[in-house]
Amino acid sequence: MSRFFAAGSSDSESGSSDEELYTESESGEDSEQEGSESEEGSADEDSEDEGSGEGSESSDDNAGGFLKSSAKGGASRFLRGEESEESEEDESKRVVKSAKDKRLDEIDATIRTIDNGKKINDWSLISNEFDKLNKLISKGNQSTAAPKSYIIAVAELEDFMNETIKSEKEAKKKMNATNARALNSIKQRIKKNNRQYEDLIAKYRADPATFETDAESTPEPAAPTTAPLKLRTADYGxxxxxxxxxxxxxxxxxxxxxxxxxxxxxxTAESVLKQLRAITEARGKKSTDKLEQIRTLEKMFEVSATIYQKIRVLLILIATRFDLNVATTGFIPIPQWKSAQEEIISLLHILEDNPLYIVQEDVEEPTEIEDEPVPVNGEPLKIFGSVVSLVERLDDEFTRALQNIDPHTPEYIERLKEETLLYSTIVRAQIYFERVNLELSISRVLLRRIELLYYKPDQLITLVEQLTWENMPKTLTSKITPYTPDETSLDLINAICVTLYAKDNGVFRARAMLCQIYHHALHNRYFRARDLLLMSHLQASIHTADVSTQILYNRTLVQVGLCAFREGMIAESQQALQEICGSSRSKELLAQGVQMQRYPQTTPEQEKLERQRQIPFHMHINLELLECVYQTSSMLLEIPFMAQSGNSPDAKKKTISKPFRRMLDFHERQVFTGPPENTRDHIMQAAKALATGDWMKARDLIRIIKIWDLIPETDKIKDMLGEKIQEEGLRTYLFTYAPFYETLSIAELAKMFDLTPRKATALVSKMISNNEIAAALDQKTSAIAFIPGVEYSRLQNLALAMADKAVQLIDSYKYR
Structure with missing residues (x-):
């Protein structure tokens, strides 16, 4: 009985332990059933062993049976716990897949989504998933072929698209607008996309079963390993x-x-065009490494085997170098600029040696990647691109570099020396455009060429032309500007301008005319410059032009005024300079800097644009010289006019130069005036001396101004100023003291102002003929006879002014 009870107790205990284990376990029903069967088997074995045992050992067996059963029950419980922990650890380990396997899984999932979209005819979904599928394919290595599942998917999608379009036409049904737009969009993209896989798609359509069998028999990637999530740095490296x-x-x-x-x-040479397209599509994206692209393009140019490949690579390479400067205020590094200049020359050299290849803007950009066009039957092959845009960008980057470099450093001089390289590039591009007869490109490059020449003196232009044509290949020549050793700058600029005048573009004509006028004025051809400016009628329409053209107009007008001053035409000089120098914004109007104001009225964006328009320092017109010329001309006109006005209140309101009159009034109100310290002080004191008749002091004060040394032929300018001061001093004297004379000897008058009698007589005669003074010349006595009673007193002038105002009041009251 004890053995029976022992067996029963063991069974009951094992069962109870099993029940406890079942209740505590977190596994599924299957694992619970397996556990109960294993426990039942162990209990039967224990009973059989106990039945076959000896009777003398029954008590021991009873105890042993209890221990065994309990031990076994306990062991199974603990063993089960270890096994469950191990299984949980195995399940907790993540499966690590390679990027390729993940990509393939994503491709399969996307293909299934496209199939679902085809079932419900949802072309918006299909379009989005098709884009996603192509992105997944492009993420793979370029040397890796597309999966066959992708080939099958795009082939079936194209067939389904054709069937859908055909069924719509037959049934004359219309989709909703969104679905129709998505269908049209994918219709264009899938045809372009499937051209890359024409051979594989044709193979699939020829024998779909064999193609799919080959796809299924393709060895699968290695099974994912259960490696730990983290790798040591050394192993990863x-x-x-x-x-x-x-x-x-x-x-x-x-x-x-x-x-x-x-x-x-x-x-490789075979993959150049395909990789070139990928680089072109990546341009402009934030994540693009531009320097890496440049290095890749340089190596692609070395690998290129055909003329077409070299031209295409150079066009993209030069444009990518210019992409390094994304800011509007910066400039590309100087080594990159030099490389771009050399590559433009290389491109022109290739085009010159291969006349059947023409780079042109009005050509459709090729859509094929692998297909490389070649000239057929001697017909030139036109390649999409713009050489003139690259040349213009090269010029713009050179100008930006000069704008951002300190002009008072040797770096600016070294950079300026490279202008000869830029000019030679422009001339060579012009010759190429003449050969292929690109009219618009010829005009654009000619305008760039004249804008590099118009502000230079004749000697420098001749030297630059000589160096340019010496380094040019002997086989190249220009029909528009043929080079001859005895050619002058006047002939060269005239040839360029005549060509631009014949074009339809009004901006080109206006800028070319302003450059030619500036060049005439710079070389003291005042009348030719003046006549050309008046015939152009630019002063009537310049306010509608762009800002850069307005700046060029201001510079030209100032140069014409300086030319008139150098030629001794004081009135014409003052009139030309009045518009620019009469304002306080001459620096901005000439684009030579930004005026610092205490309370600026411009926004930061406007100020930024102003700084972008600044011209390089070597093109500046000296503002101090400009102000000196304007103030001196105003003095020579304003002082005699003030003396002529006398005490008339109406005449005082009339001024020739308001800025000069304000400065003169301020100077006269000062209690103490010391010796002159700057240009303005010299001119003001000279004006006061001239007004009192002390022309010698005025002449000396004007001559010792140091700024005159900046004008060529300084001594000639000073002598001209001395003569003008003598003449205006005589006129001022007559206007001031005429009422006190009845007659005045011409010889005495000429002696007072150190003039010849002939010169004095001419001046007096001119004043009499212009009704500036009431007098007559007595040729017998060589004297001036003044006519009394013409000059009014101060009281008479005030009475006349009051009478005029009364008439105005009566008229205004009458019309009310």
């Missing part, structure tokens, strides 16, 4: 190094570049 070495070895015999993911990007 070793793995990357091994991957890179394998990729480089795989590309043995070809140029290989290591990408960001550590894989080799192979550049």
């Amino acid at each position: 070793a793995a990357i190094t091994a991957a890179r070495s394998e990729d480089v070895q795989a590309a043995e015999g070809e140029f290989a570049t290591i990408g960001r993911d550590g894989r080799a990007v192979t550049i």
Whole structure:
């Protein structure tokens, strides 16, 4: 009985332990059933062993049976716990997949989504998933072929699209607007996309079963390992190094570049156009490494095997170099600018040696990547691109560099020396455009050429032309501007301007005319400059022109005024300079700086634009010289006019130069005036001396101004100023003291102002003929006879003024 009870107790205990385990366990029903069966088997074995045992050992067996059963029950419980912990650890370990496997899984999932979209005819969904599918394909290595599942999917999608379009036409049904737009969009994209896989798609359509069988028999990637999530740094580095070495070895015999993911990007002559398209699409994106693109394009140019490839690569390479400057106020590095200039010359050299290849703007950009066009039957092949835009950008970057470099440093001089390279590039581009007869490009490059010449003296232009044509290939020549050793700058600029005048573009004509006028004025051809300016009628329409053209107009007008001053035409000079120098914004109007104001009225954006328009320092017109010329001309006109006005209140309101009159009034109100310290002080004191008749003091004060040394032929200018001061001193004297004379000897008058009698007689005769003074010349006595009673007193002038105002009041009251 004890044995029976022992067995029963063991069974009951094991059962109870099993029940406890079942209640405490977190596993499923299947694991519970397996556990109960294993426990029942162990209990039967125990009973059989006890039944076959000896009777003398029954008590021991009873105790032993209890211990055994309890021990076994306990052991199974603990063992079960260890097994469950191990299984939980196995389940907790993540499965690590390679990027390729993940991409394939995403591709399969996207294809299934496209199939679902086809079932419900949802073309918006299909369009989005098709874009996603192509992005997943493009993420793979370029050397890796597209999966066959992708080929099958795009082939079936194209067939389904054609069927849908056909069924719509037959049934004359219309989709909703969103679905129809998505269908039209994918219709255009899928045809362009499937051109890349024409052979594989044709193979699939020829025998779909065999193609799918080949796809299924393709060896699957290795099973994912259950490696730990974290790798040691040394192991990770070793793995990357091994991957890179394998990729480089795989590309043995070809140029290989290591990408960001550590894989080799192979550049071959066959893949140049395809990779060129990828680089073009990546331009402008924030994540694009421009320097890496430039290095890749340089190596692609070395690998290029055909003329077409070299031209396409150079066009993209030069434009990518200019992309390095994204800011409007900066400039590309100087080495990159030099490289771009050399590459433009290389491009022009290739086009000159291969006349059947023409780079032109009005050509459709090729959509094919692998297909390389070639000239057929001697017809020139037109390639999409713009050489003149590259030349213009080269010029713009050179100007920006000069704007941002301190002009008082040797760096500015070194940079300015490279202007000869820029000019030679422009001339060579002009010759190429003449050969291929690109009219618009010819006009644009001619305008750039004249804008590099118009402000230079004749000697410098001749030297630059000589150096340019000496370094030019002997086979190149220009029909518009043929070079001859005895050619002058006047002939060269006239040839360029005549060509631009014949064009329809009004901006080109206006800028060319202003450049030619500036050049005439710079070389003291005042009358030609004046006549050309008046015939152009630019002063009537310049306010509608762009800002850069207005700046050029202001510079031209100022140069015409300086030319008139150098020629001794004081009135014409003052009139030309009045508009610019009469305002306080001459620096901004000439684009030579920004005026610092205590309370600025411009916004930061406007100020930024102002700084972008600044011209380089070597093109500046000296503002101090400009002010000196304007104030001196105003003095020579204003002082005699003030003396002529006398005490008339109406005459005092009339002024020739308001800025000069304000400065003169301020100077006269000062209690104490010391010796002159600057240009303005010299002119003000000279004006006061001239007004009192002390012309010698006025002449000396004007001559010792140091700024005159900046004008060529300084001594000639000073002598001219001395003569003008003598003449205006005589006129001022007559206007001031005529009422006190009845007659005045011409010889005495000429002696007072150190003039010849002939010159004095001419001046007096001119004043009499212009009704400036009431007098007559007595030729017998060589004297001036003044006519009394013409000059009014101060009281008479005031009475006349009051009478005029009364008449105005009566008229205004009458019309009310």
